Structures are given as C-alpha cells and as structure tokens.
Amino acid sequence: MIGIEHYPQLPPLKAAVRDASRFAKWLVDPDQGSLNPDHVRLITSSPHPTGTDVTEAVPAHRTVTRALNAMKIRERTETGERLGRRLYFYFAGHAFGPTFDEIGMWLMDAARDRANVALSFRGYREFFRTFGVFDEVVYVMDCCRDLIRGPTANGPQLSPPNPASVPKVTDFALLGASWGDKSFELLQQNYEPRGILTEAIIEGLEGKAQLALDVQNNVTSRTLWDHVRVRVGELAEAAPVKIDPSPEPMFPNYEMILSSPATAFTTIVNIINQSGLTGTVTFSLQTELYKADLATLDGATPWPGPIRSGFVYFLEVSAEGAPADPRALDTRNKDGKTIEIRL
Known part of the structure; x- marks a missing residue:
C-alpha cells in the first residue's frame, strides 16, 4: 500500500495517505480482507518533508525495492515456492501516463525532470506475472494519468532468476483515470478528504451497495467494477467543484471473488x-x-x-x-x- 501526498518539488495532495491507510485497514479487518497485519506493508509520505533535494527524499523507489526484497522473491522463485494466493498493490499519489498502458507512479523523490525514477505500473505487472510468486494480483491505482512524454518509468529494481516454467498469474486493475485524464479527490461532509476511486472501491468491498454484490453475496471483479463506474459519477456530482472522473478497468481472465461481506441486501x-x-x-x-x-x-x-x-x-x-x-x-x-x- 503506497500513499504519497507530500512532495518536495510537486504540489501536495490531500487524501493519498488517508486513502492508502483506509485500504490497508480494510485488508487487515478480520470481517473484511482478513489478512495477517504482518503481511501488509504501508508506505506513506511524511507530512513535513525537509528541503527540496529529491535525491535524498524517502519513501522513494528504493523503499519499494526493500519491501520486495523482504518478501524473498528471489529465493522463492528459485525453489518454485508460491508466496501467496493474492497480492494487493495500491497506489495513491502523483502519477503520469506516458502511454496508453503505462502509469508512472511518483514517490517523494519525484520531480518533473525525473520521470525515470517513477514506479512503472507496466513494469510491476510484468514482474509479478513473470515470476509468479502470487496466483492473483489486484491493482488499485488512484492517481492521474496525465500525458507526459519523455523518460520512461522503471519496474522493480531486482531481477530474480527465471522460473522453471511459465507461471499462471491473473491480475485485475482498477485505474482512477483513463489515459491522459485526471483522478480526483473530494471533501466529505466532515471535511475529511477522500479519493473518489478509493471511496467507491471500499464501499463496494464492504458490501454497502447492491450493485457490488452478485447473487451469492460475493463482491467479484465484475460486480465491483459495475458499482465503481456508477458510484464515481455520483460522488463527482456531489463534489463542490465540477469534475469529470474517468475510471478504467483491466479485467482478469476469470471472475475473481474479492470479498464476501457479512452484511448483504x-x-x-x-x-x-x-x-x-x-x-x-x-x-x-x-x-x-x-x-x-x-x-x-x-x-x-x-x-x-x-x-x-x-x-x-x-x-x-x-x-x-x-x-x-x-x-x-x-x-x-x-x-x-x-x-x-x-x-
């Protein structure tokens, strides 16, 4: 889980840290995601970054690399061991879209002339699909995809050995914006900033909307998207300024069951x-x-x-x-x- 809202050289955001923390909270809730808290890593920015030297700022790309190293992916790839059934990869922060299938995610070491230090969405997708230590990967990208040409973002800064066979990995992604568009934050009635995409996703995962549930009371990849595409429009209409969100899905090759909320309609x-x-x-x-x-x-x-x-x-x-x-x-x-x- 990554939430970056304080940047030495980029405008601050209001909801990224809170949204990443909310998603992490859903993951470890025994009545919701039910993950072991030891298996969830939350990477957020400091509310008071010091100085403007982005080369020394953390969290940075190397912070994510250390988190991957702690998962011992190299060792597991060598032995063919699976790390888990599903990985959740969440990002909220500044980002850009150099191509239709790419997102460059900026951490605190970001600057307009340092696009090459950004995390590559395409690179991380390729990494997890290639080395196959998870059966499924779910990406939530609550960020803009402004069109910025030039240096490309980079994938994980580690290279495990090739697996003995081609792994079968399925992934599902919900993106906060279409290529070239922006994602949006909104202000709740209690003056608590929330990202529109994250707000809609958590509502769906918690079973708070009929549209997010299938006939068996499960939230699946398809029903969650059905809810999200409607809900982000409703949230946009309630925003104090005119916004036009354009979320986008990347569907898995089979229907994933994401949650089975205890409360149901x-x-x-x-x-x-x-x-x-x-x-x-x-x-x-x-x-x-x-x-x-x-x-x-x-x-x-x-x-x-x-x-x-x-x-x-x-x-x-x-x-x-x-x-x-x-x-x-x-x-x-x-x-x-x-x-x-x-x-």
Missing part, C-alpha cells in the same frame, strides 16, 4: 404449496440456485429463505396442473421485505 421468500401439488420447484437466476420437492413446502420454514435482493428470479414448477411457463419474481427494491407465494 436480502429478501425473504417463502413458497408454500397450499394446493397439494406433487412434483418439484426450481428457483433460478441465470442458473439453477435451489430445487425442492413440493411436498416439503408447507410454510413452516421459509423456502428458499433469504435471497440476494436486486434481481429478477424465476420460479418453475414441474407438477401436473401447474403453469408451464416460469414465474418471474422481482426482488428489486425489496430489501428486508418478505415475499410469500402460494401455489
């Missing part, structure tokens, strides 16, 4: 077989979710019980005398309510 459904039909009933969305013998549906216990609200489900009864077509069950705007269906 649910509707209680109780299907009662009052007519004594004989057969089965199937409750489905895109695929079959629940199936039961009609003889068991006496109303004593709600079936299928609490379900994820916000979707239109389908109820299909296979019994003589029952309607042949599936019945639609709309649970949109039914949070916390009970729906009773008598057959």
